[in-house]
Amino acid sequence: MNIEEAILKVPKRGFLDIDIDPTLDLFAEIERLKKEKNAVLLAHYYQEADIQDVADYIGDSLGLAQYAAKTNADIIVFAGVHFMAETAKILNPTKKVLLPDLNAGCSLADSAPADLFKCFKEQHPGHLVVSYVNCSAEIKALSDIICTSSNAERIIESIPEDQPIIFAPDKNLGGYLNKKTGRNMVLWNGACMVHEIFSLEKIIKLKTRHPNAKVLAHPECEEAILRVADYVGSTTQILQYAVQDKTTQEFIVATETGIIHQMQKDAPEKTFIPAPPNNSCACNDCPHMKLNTLEKLYLCMEYETPELVMDEALRKAALKPIERMMEISRKVGLIK
Ligand code: SF4
Numbered sequence: 001m002n003i004e005e006a007i008l009k010v011p012k013r014g015f016l017d018i019d020i021d022p023t024l025d026l027f028a029e030i031e032r033l034k035k036e037k038n039a040v041l042l043a044h045y046y047q048e049a050d051i052q053d054v055a056d057y058i059g060d061s062l063g064l065a066q067y068a069a070k071t072n073a074d075i076i077v078f079a080g081v082h083f084m085a086e087t088a089k090i091l092n093p094t095k096k097v098l099l100p101d102l103n104a105g106c107s108l109a110d111s112a113p114a115d116l117f118k119c120f121k122e123q124h125p126g127h128l129v130v131s132y133v134n135c136s137a138e139i140k141a142l143s144d145i146i147c148t149s150s151n152a153e154r155i156i157e158s159i160p161e162d163q164p165i166i167f168a169p170d171k172n173l174g175g176y177l178n179k180k181t182g183r184n185m186v187l188w189n190g191a192c193m194v195h196e197i198f199s200l201e202k203i204i205k206l207k208t209r210h211p212n213a214k215v216l217a218h219p220e221c222e223e224a225i226l227r228v229a230d231y232v233g234s235t236t237q238i239l240q241y242a243v244q245d246k247t248t249q250e251f252i253v254a255t256e257t258g259i260i261h262q263m264q265k266d267a268p269e270k271t272f273i274p275a276p277p278n279n280s281c282a283c284n285d286c287p288h289m290k291l292n293t294l295e296k297l298y299l300c301m302e303y304e305t306p307e308l309v310m311d312e313a314l315r316k317a318a319l320k321p322i323e324r325m326m327e328i329s330r331k332v333g334l335i336k
Contacts, residue, residue, distance in 0.1 A: 015101040046235075076097045203275050210250050212249070
């Protein structure tokens, strides 16, 4: 297939499906394209190690959204999943946003279809809608405030106590926040397939074999896992905790395995053990995140496709609750 034919197939295929010269140094090529096109490469912590190593910025949802909001680049290449690239586009309507594979979705975002959520919202009049950033632009447009796992607690605490709240789409994060803040938010019944996969029994067995290890968990994990965790936090918070903790050498990490690459880089003397899942597979990789590869990344930068395009009315409606999040985060001192 020639390149013109492959480009025509991108909307259906989701990515540019052509062979690459195997002798190409993709790291050097990606660096060249960044300079030539004034492109910035943002990568989520759950991306494969090669992509993290070539990125200009690696972060979790909050960090990536903040970086995307202030970049001067003409092109934002987003190595993450669809809702993240969508968030970058919402914040940067005049910039070209590229995603290596449009099929990189998210089971959590998919667990909240906009039509059903609209009905749910109508059944709870008078409620303020706080949505976790892991949702589609349509759900953002139906929300009053967006939050991330880094700022969720502070965002909820900034809302008057007598104001009823709907929290969407993650029931585990919502339940954790209800406990932390003493609220009784109405929760949408959504979840992330990766963070729901951990086995409590196997983690306890692992703890027995590594009695000095601390369990670090993301609040998207089920309550039973959070109960045995020594520390619960967003991906960035977990990373910082593991690196800065002077008393512990071993950690059992209950989140997507991609973060272990940065942990190992930032604290090479420590041991990081992925928390075991309850299936026979030995990994907790997010299948959506891992759809992006170095080859797809290079091709999308070289040919500037697939590009994330959005309806302008939807973009504007989805922007409002994100701006509200930034405003509150600034007010409570989380960002400058
Ligand atoms: S790890 Fe879970 S929440 Fe994150 S992109 Fe994958 S499916 Fe979505």
